[in-house]
Amino acid sequence: TQLLEQSPQFLSIQEGENLTVYCNSSSVFSSLQWYRQEPGEGPVLLVTVVTGGEVKKLKRLTFQFGDARKDSSLHITAAQPGDTGLYLCAGLGNAGGTSYGKLTFGQGTILTVHP
Amino acid sequence: SAVISQKPSRDICQRGTSLTIQCQVDSQVTMMFWYRQQPGQSLTLIATANQGSEATYESGFVIDKFPISRPNLTFSTLTVSNMSPEDSSIYLCSVEKTGLGLSFGSGTRLTVV
Numbered sequence: 569t570q571l572l573e574q575s576p577q578f579l580s581i582q583e584g585e586n587l588t589v590y591c592n593s594s595s596v597f598s599s600l601q602w603y604r605q606e607p608g609e610g611p612v613l614l615v616t617v618v619t620g621g622e623v624k625k626l627k628r629l630t631f632q633f634g635d636a637r638k639d640s641s642l643h644i645t646a647a648q649p650g651d652t653g654l655y656l657c658a659g660l661g662n663a664g665g666t667s668y669g670k671l672t673f674g675q676g677t678i679l680t681v682h683p
Numbered sequence: 684s685a686v687i688s689q690k691p692s693r694d695i696c697q698r699g700t701s702l703t704i705q706c707q708v709d710s711q712v713t714m715m716f717w718y719r720q721q722p723g724q725s726l727t728l729i730a731t732a733n734q735g736s737e738a739t740y741e742s743g744f745v746i747d748k749f750p751i752s753r754p755n756l757t758f759s760t761l762t763v764s765n766m767s768p769e770d771s772s773i774y775l776c777s778v779e780k781t782g783l784g785l786s787f788g789s790g791t792r793l794t795v796v
Contacts, residue, residue, distance in 0.1 A: 601783075601784040601785075603784075608692075608789065608790070608792075609789050609790070610687075610689075610775050610777070610786075610787025610788050610789050610790050611726070611775075611785075611787050612787070613780065613783065613784040613785065613786070616783050616784050656725065656726070658726075658784075658785075670728070671728075671784075671785065673725045673726045673727075674725060675724065675725045676724060676725050
């Protein structure tokens with residue numbers, strides 16, 4: 569069973585601060601996704617990283633996939649109250665098959681950005 | 684990307700009863716996925732629903748407790764049967780976004796009293 573350890577579980581910061589969320593595993597993933605979820609809504613896909621060492625930027629969000637494809641990070645620069653939500657990493661196993669229904673989700677990070 | 688309509692959005696149910704959750708997608712999809720999520724927590728895959736065949740259940744989930752229907756390529760239902768307070772959770776349906784990840788419905792928040 570593949571596990572994704574996500575940290576921190578909770579993060580409460582002031583507007584303008586920077587933050588990093590980590591997602592680690594002992595298993596190799598063929599790709600990794602990051603989702604953001606707001607209360608009363610389903611998760612929304614932010615990014616998919618596929619190549620080891622890959623870095624993707626989405627405005628103030630920077631996503632990195634580890635060289636060994638076992639870990640990933642999400643860095644937010646100058647956080648805004650609108651960034652508040654639950655952030656989830658999810659990995660697709662390396663054991664074959666391409667169905668994203670077989671994603672392994674991390675435990676999630678609840679981010680609160682205070683004005 | 685696919686638009687997913689899920690209903691009901693929330694419900695409060697008596698223990699021992701059953702609730703059927705509906706999921707409608709605006710395009711034809713091969714597989715639909717049902718997840719359970721404890722509030723503020725991660726997602727656990729319940730089962731994969733394929734049109735024309737029985738759903739495939741993950742470890743810890745059984746058809747008698749979570750029967751699934753998939754009558755066509757745009758619709759699926761999940762029933763939570765003989766509910767207990769431990770079934771209180773958010774239930775989400777999802778479909779794959781063409782090789783990129785998953786699109787989710789807005790979820791059904793179930794409270795069993």
